[in-house]
Every structure is written in C-alpha cells, then in structure tokens.
Amino acid sequence: MLKIAMTGGDGLVGSRIVELLNQDFLFTNFRQAIMDITNKELVDESLDNADFDIFLHLAAYTNVQGAETNSDLAMRINRDGTKNLYDAVTRKGKKFIYISTDFVFDGENPTYYEDxxxxxxxxxxxxxxxxxxxxxxxxxxxxxxxxxxxxxxxKKDFVRTFKHLLEQKKKLTMVTDSLMTPTFIDDIAFGLKHLMQNYSPQIFHLVGGSSISPYDATIMIADRFNLDKSLIGKTTYDEFMKGKAASPKLGVIKSKKNNFWKMRTFEEGLIEIEKQSLKI
Ligand SMILES: NC(=O)c1ccc[n+]([C@@H]2O[C@H](COP(=O)([O-])OP(=O)(O)OC[C@H]3O[C@@H](n4cnc5c(N)ncnc54)[C@H](OP(=O)(O)O)[C@@H]3O)[C@@H](O)[C@H]2O)c1
Structure with a gap:
C-alpha cells in the first residue's frame, strides 16, 4: 500500500480525502501542532524520520480576505512553508503533490486549462x-x-454557508455576472486516488463539471433544500467586490487531462450532498 505523508489532513479538503481513501493508502498527517511548516528545522527533522512514498501538501493560509492584511504570514506559510517541505521531501528522493487553486488565474479570460x-x-x-x-x-x-x-x-464551505444563511431566513445579495467552478470534494479525493497511483510531475485541474454564477448557485441550493428563493437578491461583480480581496471574475476552469474521473456538475454534487446529509 502506498504511504502518503501529508499536511492539512484535518482541514476541509484533506480530512475528506483521508475519510474516503484510507482503505487505499496509508496516511500520516502532520498537523500544525506537531509540525509548523514555517519551522524549517522542525520540518527537516520530522520528515527525515518519516517513512512515505508521496508527500501530499494541502496545508495553507486559506483566508482570502485575511491575506490582504496578513500578506507576510500568507507568504510565510504558502511560499516558505512549501519550500521547507519540498526541500526536505526531494532530499529524500520522494514524490511531492502541491494542492493549489483556481485563484492563480486572473479571471479575465473565458476559460483556464492546465497550460x-x-x-x-x-x-x-x-x-x-x-x-x-x-x-x-x-x-x-x-x-x-x-x-x-x-x-x-x-469550517463551512460556500454551499453550507449559503444554505445555513437561507435556513436562518437571512437576505442574500448574490453576484450575477461572474462565474465559478464548484467542486465536490469527494470527486477531488477520487481523482487524487488515480493521480497518486499514477504519479507524474505535471499540473492537473481537478475541478467541477460545470461553472455557474454565485447567484445561480445560490438559487440551486435553495431549490435543492426547499429554502426561500425570494431571500436571494442580485448584484454585480463590480459592486460586490468594492473593498474586498480580488477574486477571479470569470473562474471557468477546466481540465484537458482528466480522462480518469468524471467530476460532478454542481447540480449532481448538490444531489449527492442531500443524499449524504440524509444518510441515504
Ligand atoms: N477551501 C477552498 O475554497 C480552496 C479553494 C482552492 C484551493 N484550496 C486549497 O486547498 C488546500 C486545502 O484547503 P482547505 O480549505 O481544506 O484548508 P483549511 O480547512 O483552511 O485547512 C488548512 C490546513 O492548513 C493547516 N495549516 C495552516 N497553517 C499551517 C502551518 N503553519 N503549518 C502546518 N499546517 C498548517 C491547518 O492545520 P491545523 O488544522 O492543524 O491548524 C489546516 O489543516 C489549500 O492548499 C488551499 O489553498 C482551497
């Protein structure tokens, strides 16, 4: 069985990967409490003593708004922490997987692929x-x-955030003229299973099968969970983004390489979420 050492194994994405794939791989999670990735000596010592085939690096400073005022900390964790890990892993001659984001793109072009x-x-x-x-x-x-x-x-992802707010009968104002590509985390896990078993040092996009505006996404959430759609109002990207951290306006991200796992559309993902929530 492949041995996977990882960071971020207790986070939103990582914990589900472990839940779904722990029959297929032997995971060892290095929590921040035992290995702060910004501490180079600690990273060297921890990884020198660790036995693994692949290092899966999910840990990150993930607060998009917070990074605007804490950019030094974001760089220390996301750049320097990654370097600390990568150096230690490559010194051992082991494989490395870095989990990244569609936010590396500017959102000004119609579609973004791996290249x-x-x-x-x-x-x-x-x-x-x-x-x-x-x-x-x-x-x-x-x-x-x-x-x-x-x-x-x-931690709430955007689906559970808006579902919760609608359940609380809160009014929402959602953007109609931008696009995002929501990704069901179970598909990320199963796509990664293939990628870990067929490792290659390239870029891959593991992203949802459809792109949608935040407004339409919230309407779909309301429809799926029988919540009050009249609470959902409309705004524009330019209006909504005033004073906020930049996020891509057109986040249509696709893969030219994923011929190994069918990623669910947002509609299909919501159906599965409903099933899993009802435990059916
Ligand atoms: N969530 C999103 O919307 C999104 C979108 C695109 C890409 N991504 C990427 O996907 C990955 C996982 O995101 P997520 O949302 O699952 O993350 P998350 O729930 O916010 O969890 C972040 C993880 O990073 C760990 N961490 C933070 N600082 C650390 C440090 N200094 N040393 C060691 N560990 C540290 C935390 O460990 P502790 O819990 O032990 O503190 C936690 O497990 C990230 O690389 C993120 O950039 C996320």
Missing amino acids: STPNPKGEYAKSKYEGEKIVSGSAMIVRISYPYRAEYDP
Missing part, C-alpha cells in the same frame, strides 16, 4: 502561486476550485 498562464491578483492567490513556482516542473500540482462537501463542522 493557461497564471496571473494572480490578491495576496492569497499570489502566495499560492509562489508555492507553485517552487515545485513547478518536478512535482505534481493539483488545482482545485470552490470545494464543498456534505458535512464538516470546523
């Missing part, structure tokens, strides 16, 4: 792209986009 040129805008996006540049060419980079799942108490 599109990154042009990150906000501080979070820039720090994640710095991480990519460190490993690029000799590690696998897997970009994901707006991940969501049925349950995970420590």
Whole structure:
C-alpha cells in the first residue's frame, strides 16, 4: 500500500480525502501542532524520520480576505512553508503533490486549462502561486476550485454557508455576472486516488463539471433544500467586490487531462450532498 505523508489532513479538503481513501493508502498527517511548516528545522527533522512514498501538501493560509492584511504570514506559510517541505521531501528522493487553486488565474479570460498562464491578483492567490513556482516542473500540482462537501463542522464551505444563511431566513445579495467552478470534494479525493497511483510531475485541474454564477448557485441550493428563493437578491461583480480581496471574475476552469474521473456538475454534487446529509 502506498504511504502518503501529508499536511492539512484535518482541514476541509484533506480530512475528506483521508475519510474516503484510507482503505487505499496509508496516511500520516502532520498537523500544525506537531509540525509548523514555517519551522524549517522542525520540518527537516520530522520528515527525515518519516517513512512515505508521496508527500501530499494541502496545508495553507486559506483566508482570502485575511491575506490582504496578513500578506507576510500568507507568504510565510504558502511560499516558505512549501519550500521547507519540498526541500526536505526531494532530499529524500520522494514524490511531492502541491494542492493549489483556481485563484492563480486572473479571471479575465473565458476559460483556464492546465497550460493557461497564471496571473494572480490578491495576496492569497499570489502566495499560492509562489508555492507553485517552487515545485513547478518536478512535482505534481493539483488545482482545485470552490470545494464543498456534505458535512464538516470546523469550517463551512460556500454551499453550507449559503444554505445555513437561507435556513436562518437571512437576505442574500448574490453576484450575477461572474462565474465559478464548484467542486465536490469527494470527486477531488477520487481523482487524487488515480493521480497518486499514477504519479507524474505535471499540473492537473481537478475541478467541477460545470461553472455557474454565485447567484445561480445560490438559487440551486435553495431549490435543492426547499429554502426561500425570494431571500436571494442580485448584484454585480463590480459592486460586490468594492473593498474586498480580488477574486477571479470569470473562474471557468477546466481540465484537458482528466480522462480518469468524471467530476460532478454542481447540480449532481448538490444531489449527492442531500443524499449524504440524509444518510441515504
Ligand atoms: N477551501 C477552498 O475554497 C480552496 C479553494 C482552492 C484551493 N484550496 C486549497 O486547498 C488546500 C486545502 O484547503 P482547505 O480549505 O481544506 O484548508 P483549511 O480547512 O483552511 O485547512 C488548512 C490546513 O492548513 C493547516 N495549516 C495552516 N497553517 C499551517 C502551518 N503553519 N503549518 C502546518 N499546517 C498548517 C491547518 O492545520 P491545523 O488544522 O492543524 O491548524 C489546516 O489543516 C489549500 O492548499 C488551499 O489553498 C482551497
């Protein structure tokens, strides 16, 4: 069985990967409490003593808004932390997978594929792209986009955030003229299973099968869970983004390489979320 050492194994995405694939791989998660990736000596010592085939690096400073005021911290974790890990892993001659984001793209072009040129805008996006540049060419980079799942108490993804707000009868104002590509996290896990078993140091996009505006996404959430659609109002991207960290306006991200796992559309993902929530 392949041995996978990882960071971020208790986060939103990583914990589901472990839940779904722990019969296929032997995972060892290096939590921040035992290995802060910004501490180079600790990383060297921890990984020198670890036995693994592939290192799966998910840990990151993930607060997109927070990174605007904490850009130094975002860089320390997402760029320098990645370098600390990557150096220690390559010194051992082991394989490395870096989980990245669609935010490395500027959102000004109609579609982004694996070979599109990154042009990150906000501080979070820039720090994640710095991480990519460190490993690029000799590690696998897997970009994901707006991940969501049925349950995970420590952190709400956008689906559970808007579902919760609608359940609380809160009014929402959603953007109609931008696009995002929501990705069901179970599909990220199963896509990664293939990629870990067929490792190649290239860029892959593991992203949802459809792109949608935030407004339409929220309407679909309301429809699926029988919530009040009249609470959902409309706004434009330019209006909504005032004073906020830049995020890509047109986040249509696709893969030219994923012929190994069918990624669910947002509609299909919501159906599965409903099933999993009802435990059917
Ligand atoms: N969520 C999204 O919308 C999204 C979208 C695209 C890409 N991504 C990428 O997907 C990956 C996983 O994201 P996520 O949303 O699952 O993350 P998350 O739930 O916010 O969890 C972040 C993880 O990073 C760990 N971490 C943070 N700072 C650390 C440090 N200094 N040393 C060691 N570990 C540290 C945390 O460990 P502790 O819990 O132990 O503190 C936690 O497990 C990230 O690389 C992110 O950039 C996420």
